[in-house]
Amino acid sequence: MDRRQQKTRIAIFQAFTKLLESKRYSNITVQEIIDEANIGRSTFYAHFETKDELLRALCSDIFQHIFSDNPANEGTHDFSGADSGLKAKLTHILHHLYDSRREIQSILNCESGELFMVHFKEYLCVLFEKYLFEIKSQAPKEFILKYLSGSFSETVKWWLSEKTKYQPREIAEYFTSFISL
Amino acid sequence: MDRRQQKTRIAIFQAFTKLLESKRYSNITVQEIIDEANIGRSTFYAHFETKDELLRALCSDIFQHIFSDNPANEGTHDFSGADSGLKAKLTHILHHLYDSRREIQSILNCESGELFMVHFKEYLCVLFEKYLFEIKSQAPKEFILKYLSGSFSETVKWWLSEKTKYQPREIAEYFTSFISL
DNA sequence: TACGTTACCGAACATATTGTTTGATTTTAT
DNA sequence: ATAAAATCAAACAATATGTTCGGTAACGTA
Numbered sequence: 172m173d174r175r176q177q178k179t180r181i182a183i184f185q186a187f188t189k190l191l192e193s194k195r196y197s198n199i200t201v202q203e204i205i206d207e208a209n210i211g212r213s214t215f216y217a218h219f220e221t222k223d224e225l226l227r228a229l230c231s232d233i234f235q236h237i238f239s240d241n242p243a244n245e246g247t248h249d250f251s252g253a254d255s256g257l258k259a260k261l262t263h264i265l266h267h268l269y270d271s272r273r274e275i276q277s278i279l280n281c282e283s284g285e286l287f288m289v290h291f292k293e294y295l296c297v298l299f300e301k302y303l304f305e306i307k308s309q310a311p312k313e314f315i316l317k318y319l320s321g322s323f324s325e326t327v328k329w330w331l332s333e334k335t336k337y338q339p340r341e342i343a344e345y346f347t348s349f350i351s352l
Numbered sequence: 353m354d355r356r357q358q359k360t361r362i363a364i365f366q367a368f369t370k371l372l373e374s375k376r377y378s379n380i381t382v383q384e385i386i387d388e389a390n391i392g393r394s395t396f397y398a399h400f401e402t403k404d405e406l407l408r409a410l411c412s413d414i415f416q417h418i419f420s421d422n423p424a425n426e427g428t429h430d431f432s433g434a435d436s437g438l439k440a441k442l443t444h445i446l447h448h449l450y451d452s453r454r455e456i457q458s459i460l461n462c463e464s465g466e467l468f469m470v471h472f473k474e475y476l477c478v479l480f481e482k483y484l485f486e487i488k489s490q491a492p493k494e495f496i497l498k499y500l501s502g503s504f505s506e507t508v509k510w511w512l513s514e515k516t517k518y519q520p521r522e523i524a525e526y527f528t529s530f531i532s533l
Numbered sequence: 534t535a536c537g538t539t540a541c542c543g544a545a546c547a548t549a550t551t552g553t554t555t556g557a558t559t560t561t562a563t
Numbered sequence: 564a565t566a567a568a569a570t571c572a573a574a575c576a577a578t579a580t581g582t583t584c585g586g587t588a589a590c591g592t593a
Contacts, residue, residue, distance in 0.1 A: 175560065175569050200550065211571040216552065285466035292506070310526035313514075314507055318530060321506025322499045325473070329498040337492075345491035349499060349531065354590065356540050381579065392542040397581065 180218060182208040184229055188274055196226070196283035226283055230290045233275065237267040238294050257302040258347045264298075265327070265339030272331055279328055288324055295320035306350060319350070361399060363389040365410055369455055377407070377464035407464055411471045414456065418448040419475050438483040439528045442504070445479075446511075446520030453512055460509055469505055476501035487531060500531070 186207035190199050201222055205215050219225040240260075254262070268275065278287050299319045300312075308315055323346060330342050367388035371380050382403055386396050400406040421441075435443070449456065459468050480500045481493075489496055504527060511523050 173561065173569065179570080201552090202550075211573095213553080213555095213572085214570055217569075220552090282466075285463075285470075289466075308526070308530060310529070311518075313510060314523075314526055317506045317510040318503045318527075322503035325498045325502025325506075326495055329494060333494075342495075345489070345495055346499075348491070349489060351532065354540065356589065360541080382581090383579075392544095394543080394582080394584095395541055398540075401581090 176218075179208075179210055179214055182210060183215065183218060183225065184232075187225060187229065188277065191277040191280070191283065195281040197281070223286070226278075226286055227290075230278070230287050233271060233287075234290055234294050237264060237271065238298065255305055255347070257299075257305050258343055260298065260302070261323070261346065262339055262343040265342055268327060268331065269335060269339050272335060276331055279331060284328070288328065291324045291327075292320040295323055322346070322349070357399075360389075360391055360395060363391060364396065364399060364406065365413070368406060368410065369458065372458040372461070372464065376462040377459075378462070404467070407459075407467055408471075411459070411468050414452060414468075415471055415475050418445060418452065419479070436486055436528070438480075438486050439524055441479065441483070442527065443520055443524040446508070446523055449508060449512065450516060450520050453516060457512055460512060465509070469509065472505045472508075473501040476504055503527070503530070 183204060186204050186209075187199075190203060190207060194203075199222070201215060202212075204222070204225075205212055208215075219228065240263075275287070278284055296316045299316055303312065303315065306315055306319075310318070326342065326346060330337060364385060367385050367390075368380075371384060371388060375384075380403070382396060383393075385403070385406075386393055389396075400409065456468070459465055477497045480497055484493065484496065487496055487500075491499070507523065507527060511518060
């Protein structure tokens with residue numbers, strides 16, 4: 172990838188996240204992003220077709236980081252100990268979320284949060300499917316996945332909004348205690 | 353309330369829901385709503401400041417119906433039997449949702465669904481708070497409320513998207529079996 | 534029925550934002 | 564050094580928004 176493209180892309184992301192800290196997503200115009208990023212109008216549209224696509228790209232970047240289970244990086248936050256596979260994995264993810272909380276909080280603050288949540292739940296469904304065997308329930312598989320992704324994403328959103336008064340480990344504890352593993 | 357206002361308001365709602373059946377929320381313009389409702393431009397803005405406010409009003413109408421626990425109407429769908437208070441209440445709500453599924457499905461189909469869900473979860477939090485004593489958990493109250501509203505709203509959304517292959521009673525069963533009442 | 538009030542109409546308007554195009558200019562990769 | 568490609572600035576059409584206005588029709592009330 173061309174250096175210029177990288178620089179532009181990063182400039183746009185930074186401008187966008189900076190604006191998100193002080194304005195609602197829907198009130199941010201493409202023009203403002205352009206001005207803040209200090210790039211030409213046509214350059215923006217060469218990178219992203221719409222503001223929505225920009226948001227989607229930003230979310231994707233975040234999630235690829237959070238859900239990446241690169242074994243080399245696993246050690247950083249892994250306090251799995253004697254926990255079940257799911258519980259350890261969730262703790263790991265919560266730590267990643269904690270690290271990116273500033274950025275995520277500003278996204279979650281307004282309508283953009285909904286798109287974030289949609290993506291989040293999608294990734295969670297994929298994740299939970301791998302650990303379905305740990306779940307004891309008569310309900311249809313899809314029901315269980317929606318149930319888990321819905322409850323986890325929603326509690327995480329609350330957790331981050333609370334200035335993270337709780338530790339990642341605590342949240343994982345509360346969550347898994349609900350589903351009798 | 354003036355008869356004309358009622359008629360206009362209903363006309364707008366009908367036009368809006370009709371449009372939602374064939375178009376995404378964000379692609380619907382105020383002009384289209386005006387044309388479909390067959391009213392003047394200024395009339396629309398006399399009723400709603402924005403398209404978003406219209407959506408909010410529509411959702412409010414729906415929820416006031418679904419969550420109304422007018423004792424006189426309780427009988428219609430109440431198969432409570434020996435169930436816990438919460439389970440009976442949820443079953444009741446699921447029946448109401450089932451009755452309005454057409455309208456709700458078209459709202460849930462696109463971005464408008466997110467606003468619907470936000471409202472839905474708010475109502476659910478208020479509801480669950482009344483039944484907290486039935487929940488056994490060490491987690492903070494707010495955690496529990498977010499957990500329950502998140503999982504219930506998300507499973508309901510899935511349920512309605514599945515052309516409601518399951519009965520309200522079944523969904524309530526699956527849901528309450530998760531939280532050991 | 535007559536009255537004053539209110540809602541509606543519809544057309545025009547200013548405004549803002551979007552997304553595209555152009556051709557010149559700079560930077561990059563090799 | 565050179566060809567490719569990314570950026571820039573400026574202008575552009577197209578679209579949607581929200582407001583204003585005087586005139587008309589419907590309403591509630593006495």
